[in-house]
Amino acid sequence: MNRALAIVSLFCTTLGALEYEVQFDDRQISVSRVVIAPREEIGLHRDIHAQIVYPVKGGRLTRIEDDGSLVDVDFPTGKVVLRKADPEDHLHKTVSRSDEPIELIIVQQKTASYLTDIAKKYVATINKLSHGEEQDYFAIARQLLSPDCKKIFNGACVTSSSDQFVADLLEVYKNHGSWTITPVDIIPSLETNTVVMRLMVDIQTLGKYTELLILRLDNNNLISEINIVFSPLQESGYSFEK
Numbered sequence: 001m002n003r004a005l006a007i008v009s010l011f012c013t014t015l016g017a018l019e020y021e022v023q024f025d026d027r028q029i030s031v032s033r034v035v036i037a038p039r040e041e042i043g044l045h046r047d048i049h050a051q052i053v054y055p056v057k058g059g060r061l062t063r064i065e066d067d068g069s070l071v072d073v074d075f076p077t078g079k080v081v082l083r084k085a086d087p088e089d090h091l092h093k094t095v096s097r098s099d100e101p102i103e104l105i106i107v108q109q110k111t112a113s114y115l116t117d118i119a120k121k122y123v124a125t126i127n128k129l130s131h132g133e134e135q136d137y138f139a140i141a142r143q144l145l146s147p148d149c150k151k152i153f154n155g156a157c158v159t160s161s162s163d164q165f166v167a168d169l170l171e172v173y174k175n176h177g178s179w180t181i182t183p184v185d186i187i188p189s190l191e192t193n194t195v196v197m198r199l200m201v202d203i204q205t206l207g208k209y210t211e212l213l214i215l216r217l218d219n220n221n222l223i224s225e226i227n228i229v230f231s232p233l234q235e236s237g238y239s240f241e242k
Helices: 113-130 137-144 162-176
Strands: 019-025 029-036 041-045 051-057 059-065 070-075 081-083 092-096 102-109 145-153 156-159 179-189 194-203 207-217 223-232
Touching: 070 081, 113 137, 113 162, 113 179, 113 194, 113 207, 137 145, 137 162, 145 162, 156 162
Parallel strands: 145 223
Antiparallel strands: 019 029, 029 102, 041 092, 051 081, 051 102, 059 070, 059 092, 145 156, 179 194, 194 207, 207 223
16 A cells, blocks of 8 residues: 555655554544654655554654644644644644654544535636636646546546546637636535535636536545536526625
């Protein structure tokens, strides 16, 4: 197993010598065993779920916050420690201050916040692409989408890979100009690992549309299916923003 992918809710960078074993995992809870070597540094990451930590062999870890400040966190052997989830977009590094390996059992009760975060990143990426910002959208999409991600548009499969998805949107931008997508509702489901969204889409040359969007995620929390129902907004006096 790719350990960097396995540690979706704890660490999100390449982990080097870190020893990590998922002992139980489902949609609601995850139990993992982690061993951190003496003086080991763990790169930028975000703790997206609250954690109950049982130190089998304790020690001190230091958080290096994104503003450069240092926060020491002690894990006494045999004493349960409760750690809160980090705020959205709050990243930190972790460094072991111990001369001996630290061994922790980490229990995480999952919440739907990570699904909402992925949905927001998806919308933000699509909006950036539509305004011609110079970025490597193929690389950005690979961080959000599985390689064989399917896009289903009004019942028809129109792309079957991450790269095809980006190429299709670039072609839409070329032919129809920019657009703005505004989320109205975001409804995550932990049980099915999906997000349902209701959106307003304003396209430069085509006008306003309503969109019902379903994002299905795989076991690595990458988007594996994008299902869109797209309809023109009729001139009825109804304000979609309400």
